Amino acid sequence: TLSPPGGGFGLQRLRRRRRRRPGDPGAIGYAGLGWINEYHLSSMALKNLDGYYVVGSVKTIRNAGLAALHDPTFPDDFNRTIVWNLHGKDVYPDANFEFWMVSTTLPHDTMKEVKKMIIWALTKGQHEKYTVRTGFAPLPFAPLKPRLNKIINRLLPGNSLKIESGG
Template sequence: MKKTFTVGLALALTTLSAASAQTSLTGAGASFPYPLYSKMFAEYKKATGVDVNYQSVGSGAGQKQIKERTVDFGGSDNAMTDEMLKDAPAKIIQIPTTMGGVVPAYNLPGLTKPLNFTGKVLADIYLGKIKTWGDPAIAKINAGVTIPPLPITVARRSDGSGTTYVFADYLAKVSSEWKSKVGVANSLQWPVGTGAKGNDGVAGVVKSTPGAIGYVEMAYAKQNKLAYGAVQNRAGKYILADNGPIANAALGVVIPNDTRVSITNSARADAYPISAFSYVMFYQDQKYGNRTEAQAKALKNLLGWMLSSGQQYAEPLDYGKLPANVAAKAKNLLNTMTYGGKKL
């Protein structure tokens, strides 16, 4: 009996050692989900011993690094289009891992309730047409609110950013002038503004500058104790970003099998209009360079956990939990991962 137990214990330890042989993974990209990813990866290390090093360098850099194969996975708040993928050396899969909202955060001393914004007002601020907080267009949608007549300091991203893409995607849907003059991309030719790197950089500019406005992921506004405004949605309602209204933006939307979809400017009356998925990007076939099958399996295990057990950390950190239908499609895509053509 003792001999059998000893052999069994040895086998169990061998299996555990093999499962933990790959103890580190690297990722880089979007700052939008970084607070959530930091928590997820810390919890994953506790559970498995696998260390995940994720660099919050912006979606543009994440897209570049996955195409250059310098990381195990990239992070981006906008899924890459076919045009953006055409120079990739092999097929890249993109799966959503969470949802978030881009909010107009501002620094206006003395205000006690959130301001209202329309898409047109936000577009005109970022086009440089509205220059002060005392502008009649702002006053009209904030009746009864005394707003300090400060000049507006516009804060925006200086790096390639998925948060920029989501914000610009929304503005292009509500402002024909924005669509024609500025457009939608990770990096833009901005008409006005002070540039800062990352969501944390823009939040820092807003926090330190009375009269400033900047677009940031909601979690960064809350972490920095920044006021942020309610945004008028397509149904005409002013919606303050929160987990529920952000998640509602994905309801009723046809999610394609490849999960690449824009959910800004939702038609739902209960949806926050500047909502988005945040994506992880990886190669469908993992056998490239000097990658081992163990690395590939470790990556698949991590992503599978993020789509299942890891979702419990989203809402407490002010992110939206993936709807069941979206998570199911993401898992289907993950299950197409191969190593040298062999299914993992």
């Protein structure tokens, strides 16, 4: 199995921050939507490129992903995962695509396991119990699929992702 070291990247730091912030009057911090929902934290609206104030939610974060994928300046290979300053009324101005870095030189058997994990993440892993309930927006598949196929074909030649949707 693959897992981040120490129980999660930044997990302990976020727990320490969570303990410190409630006692700091007027303190402002940033945490992902999952943390905001889990700890019932207050969240404020941010002003987006079109001047709308938008509160982060699964819907507005998914809209940010859709807006990024329709933006011709957003790179096909996702080498800029931050999606911000995009157009739209319900588009959250500060979101990102989560990503994995996968070496193309892994041994064959390891790459087969990586492929299984990627396929799971892009299909069953998009179910709301793994996304929405944990503060993540499911991937917007229609505009995403051609880009995913390019990436997967580069990583795993001849292995286009043949899925219609996640979940």
